[in-house]
Amino acid sequence: MSKIRITLIDGSEREVEKGLSLGEIAKKINISLAKEAIAGKVNEIKKDLNFKVNENSKIEILTFSSEEGKEIFHHSTSHVMAFAVKELFPGVKFAIGPAIKDGFYYDFDVEKPFTPEDLKLIEQKMKEIIKKDFPFKRIEISKEEALNFFQERKEIYKIELLKEITDQYITLYQVGNFIDLCRGPHLPSTGKIKAFKLLSVAGAYWRGSEKNKMLQRIYGISFDQTSKLEDYLRLIEEAKRRDHRKLGLDLGIFSMHDEGVGFPFFHPKGMVLRNILEDYWRKEHQKSGYWEVKTPIILSKSLWIQSGHWDHYKENMYFTKIDEEDYAIKPMNCPGGILVYKCNLHSYRELPLRMAELGLVHRHELSGVLHGLFRVRCFTQDDAHIFMTPEQIKEEIKGVINLTDRIYRTFGFSYRVELSTKPENAMGSEEIWEKATKSLEEALKEKEISYKVNQGEGAFYGPKIDFHLNDCLGRSWQCGTIQLDFIMPEKFDLFYISKIGEKERPVMIHRTILGSLERFIGILIENYAGAFPLWISPVQVKLLPIADRHLEYGKKIGKKLEENNIRVEIEEINEKIGAKIRKAELEKIPYMLIFGDKEVAEGLVSIRKRGKGDLGSTRLEQFIEDIKGEIEKQSIF
RNA sequence: GCCGGCGUAGCUCAAUCGGCAGAGCAACGGAAUCGUAAUCCGUAGGUUGUCUGUUCAACUCAGAUCGCCGGCUCCA
Numbered sequence: 001m002s003k004i005r006i007t008l009i010d011g012s013e014r015e016v017e018k019g020l021s022l023g024e025i026a027k028k029i030n031i032s033l034a035k036e037a038i039a040g041k042v043n044e045i046k047k048d049l050n051f052k053v054n055e056n057s058k059i060e061i062l063t064f065s066s067e068e069g070k071e072i073f074h075h076s077t078s079h080v081m082a083f084a085v086k087e088l089f090p091g092v093k094f095a096i097g098p099a100i101k102d103g104f105y106y107d108f109d110v111e112k113p114f115t116p117e118d119l120k121l122i123e124q125k126m127k128e129i130i131k132k133d134f135p136f137k138r139i140e141i142s143k144e145e146a147l148n149f150f151q152e153r154k155e156i157y158k159i160e161l162l163k164e165i166t167d168q169y170i171t172l173y174q175v176g177n178f179i180d181l182c183r184g185p186h187l188p189s190t191g192k193i194k195a196f197k198l199l200s201v202a203g204a205y206w207r208g209s210e211k212n213k214m215l216q217r218i219y220g221i222s223f224d225q226t227s228k229l230e231d232y233l234r235l236i237e238e239a240k241r242r243d244h245r246k247l248g249l250d251l252g253i254f255s256m257h258d259e260g261v262g263f264p265f266f267h268p269k270g271m272v273l274r275n276i277l278e279d280y281w282r283k284e285h286q287k288s289g290y291w292e293v294k295t296p297i298i299l300s301k302s303l304w305i306q307s308g309h310w311d312h313y314k315e316n317m318y319f320t321k322i323d324e325e326d327y328a329i330k331p332m333n334c335p336g337g338i339l340v341y342k343c344n345l346h347s348y349r350e351l352p353l354r355m356a357e358l359g360l361v362h363r364h365e366l367s368g369v370l371h372g373l374f375r376v377r378c379f380t381q382d383d384a385h386i387f388m389t390p391e392q393i394k395e396e397i398k399g400v401i402n403l404t405d406r407i408y409r410t411f412g413f414s415y416r417v418e419l420s421t422k423p424e425n426a427m428g429s430e431e432i433w434e435k436a437t438k439s440l441e442e443a444l445k446e447k448e449i450s451y452k453v454n455q456g457e458g459a460f461y462g463p464k465i466d467f468h469l470n471d472c473l474g475r476s477w478q479c480g481t482i483q484l485d486f487i488m489p490e491k492f493d494l495f496y497i498s499k500i501g502e503k504e505r506p507v508m509i510h511r512t513i514l515g516s517l518e519r520f521i522g523i524l525i526e527n528y529a530g531a532f533p534l535w536i537s538p539v540q541v542k543l544l545p546i547a548d549r550h551l552e553y554g555k556k557i558g559k560k561l562e563e564n565n566i567r568v569e570i571e572e573i574n575e576k577i578g579a580k581i582r583k584a585e586l587e588k589i590p591y592m593l594i595f596g597d598k599e600v601a602e603g604l605v606s607i608r609k610r611g612k613g614d615l616g617s618t619r620l621e622q623f624i625e626d627i628k629g630e631i632e633k634q635s636i637f
Numbered sequence: 638g639c640c641g642g643c644g645u646a647g648c649u650c651a652a653u654c655g656g657c658a659g660a661g662c663a664a665c666g667g668a669a670u671c672g673u674a675a676u677c678c679g680u681a682g683g684u685u686g687u688c689u690g691u692u693c694a695a696c697u698c699a700g701a702u703c704g705c706c707g708g709c710u711c712c713a
Contacts, residue, residue, distance in 0.1 A: 113641055202708030203640025210710060214640050217708075250648085258686085258704055316711095361713090366638050367704095369711060379713065466713095478713065515713040547670040574669090575676080582674035596672055606673080614673055 005056045016053075023049035023188065026061045036063040036224070038192070039072045039185040046072070048138055048185040064224040074099035076136060076187040077196055077222035078106045083134075083178035084125035085218075088118075094180065095157040095206060095215050103221030107204055109157065113216050114201045122218070123198050129176060133191030137174040138184055146170040146181065157206065195229035196222035239473055244525035245372040251530050251588065253521070253538075254373065262370045262377030264518055269538035272567065273521060276536050278358060280410075280634075281382055281514065288403050290354040290384060295336025297360055301326035306491060307335040308427055312460040316363045333359035334485075334510055337385040338492045346496040351506065352388035352396050358517070359383050373522030374477070380517040386509040387494070393507055397443035397465075397482060404467055404480050404513045411524065412636040413469045416476065417449050420457035420464050427460055428487045436484040437463040461487045462510075471527040479515035479523070484508075531588040531610060535634045540627070542584040543570040546577050546596030553600045557593065557620050564624050566631075585610060591627065 002018045006025065016025055022040035026033050026049070040047055041060040046068065053059065062069035078097035085092055085108060097106030108114075114122075141149070143162065149172075150158040158181045162170065173182040175190060187193070198220040206212035223229045248254045253270035256263075266274060282292065298320060304310045309317065309331065318329040330336065337355050346353065362378045369375050388396050408415055419440060422433045440463055444451050451465070458464050467480035485508040488494075495503040514520040524532065534540055541561055543554040554570050561568040569589075571580045577594065584592045592608040599605055599617060606617040 116642085200707060201641070204709045205639080208710065210639070214709075216640080219708080256705090261704075363712085366711070368638065368640095368709080371706095375712070381713065481713070512713065517713095519713060544673085546672055549670075576669095576671050577673060578671090579675050580673090585674055592673085594673065598672085608673060 004053065006053065007056075007058045009058075009060045018054055019052050021050045021052050022047060022059070022061065025053065025059060029061065033061055033063070036065075037061050038063055038069040038187055041068075046185050048136070049188045051185075071099040072185060073187065073193070073224065074104040074222055076190075077193055077220060078104040079136070079173065079175055079178070079180055079182070079186065080126050080129050080190055080193065080196075081122065081198070081218060081220060082106050082108075082180060083129055083175050084122045086178050087125055088121055093155055093157060096161070097180075103199070103219060105204075105217050105219045107206070107215040107217045109206075109213065109215050113203070114218060116201075119198045119201060119218065123196075126196065126198075130190045130193050130196075132176075133189045134176045135189045136184075136186035138186075139172040139174060139179070140169050141172065143168060143170050146172065149179075150181070192224070193222050194224050195226040196220060197229060197233070235473060239475070239526075242473070242526045242529045243372075244374075244522040247525050247530040248373065248522070251525075251538075253525065256372070261367065262365065262375075264373055264376055264378075270521070272538040273524075273532070273536055274517060277514070277517060277520070281358075281407075284403065284407060285354075285356050285384070288354070288399065290356040292356045292358075293337060293340050294357060295330075295333060295340065295359065297330055297362070298322070298327050299330055299336065301328055303335050303339075304328045307338075307488065308461065308491060309335070312425055312427070316365070318362050318364055329362040330359070331361050331363045332510075333357050333361060333381060333383045334385060334488060334508075335492075337383075338488060338494065341385075341387055341494060342492065346387070346506075348389060348496055348498050348504070351496060352386050352392050354384060354386045356382075356384040373518045373525075376516075376518055379519065381512050382514045382517060384509075384511050386511070387489075387496070387506040388509070389496075389504070390507050393439045393484070393509075394443050394446070396509060397440060397484075398447055400482050400509065400511050400513075401443065401447050401449070401465075407513050408467070408469065408480075410634055410636075411527075413471070413527070415467050415469050415479075417444065417451040418454050418466045418468065419444065419451050420454040420459075420466065422463065423456050423458050423460060425460050426458070428462075428490075432486045433463065436486055440465050440482070440484055459483050459510075461485045467513075469523060471523060473526075477519070477523050479520060480513045481511065481515065483510040485510060529588075532590075533634070533636045534590045534627070535631045537567070537588075537590050539567050539569045539587070539589050540631070541566055541568045541591045541593060542587070542589045543568060544577060544580045544584065544592050544594045545571070546594065548574065550595055550597075550600055553595055557595075557605065560620060561624065564628060566624070566627060581608065593623070 003015045004018045005013055005015055007013050008029065016028060023034065023037060026037045037049055039049055039062050041062065042051065042053060042057045062072065064070055064073055075098065078099065082094055082097055089110060091111060093109040095107035095109060098104065146162055147159065150162065161181060170181065171183055172179050173184055173186055198218055200219045202217050203214045204217035206215055221232060251269060252267045253273060254264045254266050257265065313331055317331050320327050320329065337357060340355065358380050360378060360380050365375060365377055386396055421437055426433065444465065462483050462485040464481050464483040466478055468476040469479050470476050488508055489505050494506055496506050498504045543558055545551050545554045551572065558568050558570050573580065581592060588610060590610050593605040594608055595605055603619060604617045605620050605623055607615040607623060609615055
């Protein structure tokens with residue numbers, strides 16, 4: 001029997017018999033690898049485990065621990081779900097059923113939407129299918145045969161998909177008696193799916209377009225081990241426990257009301273938090289050479305026509321009338337900033353001119369997208385507009401990246417970066433867009449930051465870099481954005497006087513770092529589960545007297561703490577110390593100071609740290625010194 | 638905006654087939670003055686989101702409407 005050479009991912013080579021399947025090769029490499037094998041890659045192309053290798057190749061065996069393996073695993077589970085749905089609801093038509101970041105979904109066209117009870121039935125059926133360990137069979141047929149096959153079954157969505165495939169041969173996959181159009185690869189058999197759960201049903205448009213029919217989408221997740229499913233479900237529970245909408249209300253940070261849907265109300269504790277963030281933000285921006293401005297919320301329609309918002313952003317804007325004249329509530333801060341720039345004649349010596357604004361903008365978002373502080377109809381952008389010469393672009397962008405990085409780190413966030421290019425409704429020439437996009441790319445490359453490109457997702461006036469924060473549960477949130485703009489300066493005829501005394505056109509950067517103060521506060525609440533780091537905690541210290549007669553001492557030390565700019569509250573409720581502690585713990589206050597006869601007599605305080613417990617007693621002066629140091633450090637623990 | 642689910646006291650949740658709306662926590666009053674996550678007793682709290690209808694009778698059934706939740710689309 002002839003032999004072939006295979007190269008493994010670690011670079012090692014070995015000789016095997018020609019015509020072995022990937023699964024058999026896996027067994028030769030390592031028996032436990034063969035057990036875990038999901039599919040494989042031959043010369044970078046994903047293949048089923050029963051794919052026979054007939055020539056020298058680079059081989060990789062995929063398991064659940066790789067992203068690609070996981071994806072195949074989820075995708076196969078979606079086929080199992082579709083099979084179950086076919087068994088239980090014979091009339092359904094099948095759309096698409098891909099793997100997604102967390103699990104998979106399948107879109108079905110059904111007469112009646114699925115109910116939660118239906119999900120249980122489907123799960124039950126899936127269990128049966130998995131138990132029977134059906135093999136996934138790959139079928140290769142001509143495009144014409146495939147068309148006939150799906151036409152007979154009136155699978156209109158599959159036919160639509162098929163028509164777009166230009167390959168001569170089409171692959172189908174069969175599990176039991178469910179045959180689906182699919183590129184594969186798949187698990188060898190359904191028995192590999194050790195744990196799965198159907199999570200939710202939701203309406204979803206065919207091909208994501210509002211113009212198309214709404215289908216029923218079932219979301220699910222699956223794992224190769226039961227314990228992983230349990231971990232995942234725990235994570236979902238944990239996320240629910242941290243929900244900023246609930247915590248925000250409980251901790252007195254903000255509230256929402258029917259009287260102003262999408263417009264958050266900030267409560268006293270929330271304002272403390274917000275003001276701390278703003279103070280910190282201002283300090284950082286002063287250090288980085290920014291000036292701060294404030295521009296009005298309502299501005300004349302003519303300004304929005306000139307800026308292009310009237311043509312490109314009207315759907316999202318609110319309007320009003322003043323003295324019979326049309327006005328708009330600002331959805332962005334840039335036109336206001338531009339008017340400030342235009343007040344003076346600017347020399348090249350002033351550039352780059354960095355103008356920051358904590359600007360309150362209003363945007364009409366569709367009612368269905370509103371979500372706590374994460375998605376609102378009015379929010380405060382930590383905006384800035386930088387006016388500069390074309391030569392300064394790259395350095396300025398790098399400067400913004402540095403500032404962003406520093407601010408995110410302060411809160412303990414890592415992040416990833418995306419670059420969005422020219423959208424369909426863009427203003428300005430192809431050439432300008434190309435130049436702008438290139439500057440952003442170059443800055444990222446020089447900073448050695450890896451990024452993902454989103455084709456066609458830029459703003460209408462320019463390409464952008466987006467920053468996505470990762471929180472402690474592994475979720476990500478869009479916050480910062482850097483948008484390069486050659487168009488507004490043109491529209492508003494901005495200029496500066498160059499070295500040789502001529503008028504030159506500046507370039508603009510629009511940028512945010514926190515993104516929206518409101519959203520950022522929501523993220524902080526969830527990331528810290530409401531237990532804020534000391535330096536941003538609305539209340540830093542709670543004073544807990546053992547008995548009523550110690551209240552007076554408490555007021556004295558409260559005053560001393562206040563004199564040292566420490567945010568303090570005293571507990572005056574008539575309760576036992578255990579109850580007072582419990583209350584303070586639930587309020588997630590970082591430090592509790594407890595004092596009774598002993599402390600009053602000796603001028604001490606007993607320190608209790610949130611989540612940690614009793615730290616013993618110390619002199620008040622010592623505590624003040626320590627806590628001031630800790631606040632100064634902006635420690636995130 | 639679209640699809641589905643849900644709206645009962647400040648919060649968390651009960652109320653059988655359509656038959657007088659109830660509990661815990663919180664609040665308030667009182668007793669106890671207590672040493673590191675809940676002391677005990679009492680009081681008050683409601684047009685069951687809103688409107689319309691069916692019915693002898695509606696928290697319960699139907700329709701409309703507002704809001705919330707999960708998604709789709711969109712996004713800071």
